[in-house]
Amino acid sequence: MENSLNSAFINNASEIHRNLTSEKLYDLAIENSEGKLSKHGALVVKTGKKTGRSANDKFFVRDKVHGANIHFGKTNVEISNENFDKILDSFIEYSKNKKIYIHDLFGGADRKNSLPVTIMTEFAWHGLFARHLLVRPTESELQNYKSEFTIINFPHLKMDPKIHGTNSETAIVVNLDKKLILICGTEYAGETKKSVFTLLNFFLPEKNIMPMHCSVNTGPDGDSSIFFGLSGTGKTTLSADPNRSLLGDDEHGWSDDGLFNFEGGCYAKLIRLSEEAEPEIYATTQMKQTVIENAILKSDGTLDLDDNSITENTRGAYPLEFIPNVTLSGKTNHPTNIIMLTADAFGVLPPISKLSPSQAMYHFLSGYTAKVAGTEMGLGNEPQATFSTCFGSPFMPRNPIEYGDLLKNKISEHNVNCWLVNTGWIGGVYGVGKRISIKDTRTLLNAALSGELADAEMRKDDNFGFLVPLNVNNVDSKILDPKNSWEDPSAYDTQAKKLVSMFIDNFTQFENDVDENVKSSGPVSI
Numbered sequence: 280m281e282n283s284l285n286s287a288f289i290n291n292a293s294e295i296h297r298n299l300t301s302e303k304l305y306d307l308a309i310e311n312s313e314g315k316l317s318k319h320g321a322l323v324v325k326t327g328k329k330t331g332r333s334a335n336d337k338f339f340v341r342d343k344v345h346g347a348n349i350h351f352g353k354t355n356v357e358i359s360n361e362n363f364d365k366i367l368d369s370f371i372e373y374s375k376n377k378k379i380y381i382h383d384l385f386g387g388a389d390r391k392n393s394l395p396v397t398i399m400t401e402f403a404w405h406g407l408f409a410r411h412l413l414v415r416p417t418e419s420e421l422q423n424y425k426s427e428f429t430i431i432n433f434p435h436l437k438m439d440p441k442i443h444g445t446n447s448e449t450a451i452v453v454n455l456d457k458k459l460i461l462i463c464g465t466e467y468a469g470e471t472k473k474s475v476f477t478l479l480n481f482f483l484p485e486k487n488i489m490p491m492h493c494s495v496n497t498g499p500d501g502d503s504s505i506f507f508g509l510s511g512t513g514k515t516t517l518s519a520d521p522n523r524s525l526l527g528d529d530e531h532g533w534s535d536d537g538l539f540n541f542e543g544g545c546y547a548k549l550i551r552l553s554e555e556a557e558p559e560i561y562a563t564t565q566m567k568q569t570v571i572e573n574a575i576l577k578s579d580g581t582l583d584l585d586d587n588s589i590t591e592n593t594r595g596a597y598p599l600e601f602i603p604n605v606t607l608s609g610k611t612n613h614p615t616n617i618i619m620l621t622a623d624a625f626g627v628l629p630p631i632s633k634l635s636p637s638q639a640m641y642h643f644l645s646g647y648t649a650k651v652a653g654t655e656m657g658l659g660n661e662p663q664a665t666f667s668t669c670f671g672s673p674f675m676p677r678n679p680i681e682y683g684d685l686l687k688n689k690i691s692e693h694n695v696n697c698w699l700v701n702t703g704w705i706g707g708v709y710g711v712g713k714r715i716s717i718k719d720t721r722t723l724l725n726a727a728l729s730g731e732l733a734d735a736e737m738r739k740d741d742n743f744g745f746l747v748p749l750n751v752n753n754v755d756s757k758i759l760d761p762k763n764s765w766e767d768p769s770a771y772d773t774q775a776k777k778l779v780s781m782f783i784d785n786f787t788q789f790e791n792d793v794d795e796n797v798k799s800s801g802p803v804s805i
């Protein structure tokens with residue numbers, strides 16, 4: 280049974296298409312000219328000027344029940360009830376005589392802890408995306424389905440900041456009291472999946488469940504691994520290992536029973552995707568019903584995945600079953616290893632380091648990576664350090680310390696090994712050095728996950744204090760000590776000093792909320 284608010288939209292619409300199959304949505308997207316087909320049948324769409332998340336356009340309404348638990352600030356921006364009502368009125372008015380596609384789905388594969396969420400949108404391809412990325416109910420579950428939240432995504436609706444109190448024509452507005460999220464002014468489909476993630480990040484910690492921006496895979500012996508990391512650090516690529524079963528590539532929960540996927544599909548970065556290095560992901564770009572955002576189609580209908588003329592953030596969305604070695608139950612064991620991925624463009628961090636539990640919390644709260652020229656508007660020629668708390672601060676409504684404490688407790692309870700893996704540059708900064716090869720990264724990861732590094736001889740890093748192996752089979756030992764890979768060691772020291780200073784400055788925001796062990800687990804100023 281619909282609530283009165285959902286009914287208002289349904290009654291306004293000229294057509295309602297509810298819970299259509301993926302095949303039907305694919306056909307309708309083509310029929311509606313929402314995208315073009317590649318030679319192999321993938322649906323290739325353009326998202327207009329918004330080719331990524333609109334981080335500055337996300338808002339929360341403060342209410343009496345939930346408001347005290349939202350960490351309002353730079354990433355969780357407050358909007359008034361009055362402005363929310365104006366936005367909602369605009370959505371209701373916009374829905375008149377529109378085709379609306381409705382999907383009843385789950386956020387979370389563990390039904391004990393999943394969130395039933397209804398997605399409404401004006402694009403068939405957005406519906407197909409939602410079916411790929413969220414968890415699809417069974418026929419029997421649909422018969423008894425009761426939605427707890429509604430996300431309404433009208434990309435062609437534009438806000439007026441003077442009327443609606445927004446920052447631009449784009450808005451992502453979360454109202455926990457009304458159990459509603461409104462999205463408009465952006466065709467980038469990732470806003471829908473990240474809105475579900477935001478909800479799970481708010482509600483699950485109350486159940487002692489750790490929500491995580493991470494990928495997860497499981498080895499043949501049942502040993503599971505968590506891969507934390509921001510966009511571009513290799514979460515999707517490194518977790519798609521033919522020798523390990525993929526649980527999911529982006530969002531998971533860690534409950535008392537183990538790990539579970541929040542999603543039913545993958546949303547992979549495709550720019551410069553290599554068939555040789557990433558065969559499983561590459562294969563999905565040639566499958567019917569895969570949704571590909573902002574990639575270039577050549578005249579013969581094939582994809583040019585090296586062309587970044589639209590964006591560096593080209594993406595492919597596909598269901599988990601498109602990957603050959605996956606855990607379709609969406610659940611697996613408690614982790615044996617946690618890997619924190621970073622793409623250090625300063626050329627300072629070793630390609631792999633062993634972290635203590637306190638160091639793991641320090642680096643989890645720091646959430647470091649580096650952006651380079653060309654990946655975002657406004658970046659100059661120099662690398663730019665990025666610190667995104669919990670490796671996903673835009674999606675974390677609560678105080679970061681809550682997530683950090685949850686993670687630290689679970690690491691201790693389950694005796695998890697923690698590693699920091701740099702997938703960035705070696706031998707110099709971006710533009711001078713070279714990026715660490717995927718082959719070397721995979722070799723180092725396999726050594727960590729197999730237990731090979733458990734007895735390896737280690738050195739203590741002079742700058743960050745974590746442990747670094749001196750030798751790893753089939754890896755040039757020169758890259759294990761980044762300073763040795765630089766032609767000018769003094770230039771390395773200069774970059775290291777700069778990066779250490781940035782870490783220290785960033786962590787001042789947490790110093791009053793963490794214990795002395797965590798506080799002293801960061802780098803030391805040289």
